[in-house]
Amino acid sequence: MKEIGLHIKIHFYEMEELPKEERELVERAIAATDHAYAKYSNFRVGAAIRLSDGSVMIGANQENAAFPSGLCAERTAIFAAQAQYPEKAITMLAVAARNENGLLKEPVTPCGSCRQVMLEVEDRYQQPMKVLLYGTDGVYVIDSAKDMVPLSFISENLKG
Numbered sequence: 001m002k003e004i005g006l007h008i009k010i011h012f013y014e015m016e017e018l019p020k021e022e023r024e025l026v027e028r029a030i031a032a033t034d035h036a037y038a039k040y041s042n043f044r045v046g047a048a049i050r051l052s053d054g055s056v057m058i059g060a061n062q063e064n065a066a067f068p069s070g071l072c073a074e075r076t077a078i079f080a081a082q083a084q085y086p087e088k089a090i091t092m093l094a095v096a097a098r099n100e101n102g103l104l105k106e107p108v109t110p111c112g113s114c115r116q117v118m119l120e121v122e123d124r125y126q127q128p129m130k131v132l133l134y135g136t137d138g139v140y141v142i143d144s145a146k147d148m149v150p151l152s153f154i155s156e157n158l159k160g
């Protein structure tokens with residue numbers, strides 16, 4: 001028996017120290033929380049993604065009385081981008097969230113389904129997507145979505 005340790009690298013930035021391109025994307029994600037339709041949870045999530053041509057698209061969570069019919073902010077942004085601009089890779093994704101007390105103090109962490117979708121994006125475009133997770137305390141910057149999913153399952157694994 002041997003033990004396998006997995007190492008995850010997260011850069012923790014103050015908002016002010018983030019490079020301009022990253023900071024702007026985080027600001028777009030914060031603003032996108034206003035677009036959430038979060039009638040049931042009152043948890044408003046905003047996502048902003050940067051495409052390979054530098055353009056930005058936003059997403060916000062959309063809830064539904066029939067619970068599973070809703071969708072997270074990250075996936076509304078990713079799917080809209082891929083539906084409209086399938087030829088453009090997604091290079092960065094920023095996420096922010098607020099509840100009735102305001103913006104979250106701790107960086108918001110995407111759910112498992114969104115992480116799986118992010119992995120597919122990296123697999124599809126064969127390049128890493130930088131992930132920026134905002135909290136009022138600071139921003140987690142993760143170089144690649146795959147760093148958030150140890151022991152991930154992607155198309156390569158289908159080959160065995």
Ligand code: THU
Nearest residue numbers: 041043045061072073109110111
């Ligand atoms: N949600 C997101 O939009 N993104 C996340 O990363 C976590 C959760 C949404 C789903 C649901 O509308 C609400 O937040 C509460 O779970």
